[in-house]
Amino acid sequence: MMFDLTNKIAIVTGGANGIGKGIVKTLAKAGAKVMICDIDKEAGEETAKAVGGEFFNLDVTNKSNAEKVVQDILTKYERIDILAANTGIYPEVSIEDMEEDWDKVQSINLKGIFFVIKPVLKAMKEQNYGRVILTSSITGDITGYPGGAFYGATKAAILGFMRSAALEYAKYGVTINAVQPGMIATEGLKKQLGVLSDKGAEVVPMKRLGEPEDIGVAICFFASEEVKYITGQSLVIDGGQVLPETPDVIL
Numbered sequence: 001m002m003f004d005l006t007n008k009i010a011i012v013t014g015g016a017n018g019i020g021k022g023i024v025k026t027l028a029k030a031g032a033k034v035m036i037c038d039i040d041k042e043a044g045e046e047t048a049k050a051v052g053g054e055f056f057n058l059d060v061t062n063k064s065n066a067e068k069v070v071q072d073i074l075t076k077y078e079r080i081d082i083l084a085a086n087t088g089i090y091p092e093v094s095i096e097d098m099e100e101d102w103d104k105v106q107s108i109n110l111k112g113i114f115f116v117i118k119p120v121l122k123a124m125k126e127q128n129y130g131r132v133i134l135t136s137s138i139t140g141d142i143t144g145y146p147g148g149a150f151y152g153a154t155k156a157a158i159l160g161f162m163r164s165a166a167l168e169y170a171k172y173g174v175t176i177n178a179v180q181p182g183m184i185a186t187e188g189l190k191k192q193l194g195v196l197s198d199k200g201a202e203v204v205p206m207k208r209l210g211e212p213e214d215i216g217v218a219i220c221f222f223a224s225e226e227v228k229y230i231t232g233q234s235l236v237i238d239g240g241q242v243l244p245e246t247p248d249v250i251l
Helices: 018-029 041-051 063-077 100-127 149-172 187-193 196-203 212-223
Strands: 009-013 033-038 054-057 082-085 130-135 174-181 234-237
Touching (some): 018 033, 018 041, 054 063, 100 130
Parallel strands (some): 009 033
């Protein structure tokens, strides 16, 4: 069977809720042993129990914490095959009101990826195999919205990081790719947009919001052994949201 991840050791950061939880479920369904790494202990342990995985308390902004979590996993399993670096936040703040929010979002969305990916890539280099998938967004690289300038900046930056990192590790059997979700029906989206989340589907040609598992399927694709000749690439998963030239084109 293609895309069989049986016995693969996978780390999912931000795996307790939302898109991360969808990634965890899909990887586990494909046979991977999933390490759910998140700051939300209660939800993380619940998710881990549901898929037969393990929970690790991780604050991605804490370098020593990230290094310890990675080392603990390596000590127990002796390898890490897959990293889905998914942790991120997306508050809406106007540019004129933006102060400490800038540093907070940069710290979680960018520095947080670096703190986790560095020790993981070192291990993958030594084992001459690895699959790294970063969660970016259509926001920043393709689209934007008022209040999303600093969120979009981090998500575009993730793709810049990915391309150069992919070049550094290509000769070691490590691929580094990204997914770019559109509007995904998570609890976070519903909390942020309220009733507007129900209307979000109107601007999507498929007339529905995406599901967290839709992102998980793309992660499984990039995480598979078969997809060994794709690196430094990103995949948009948005139900066609970015395709119309104008809103009037949407059918």
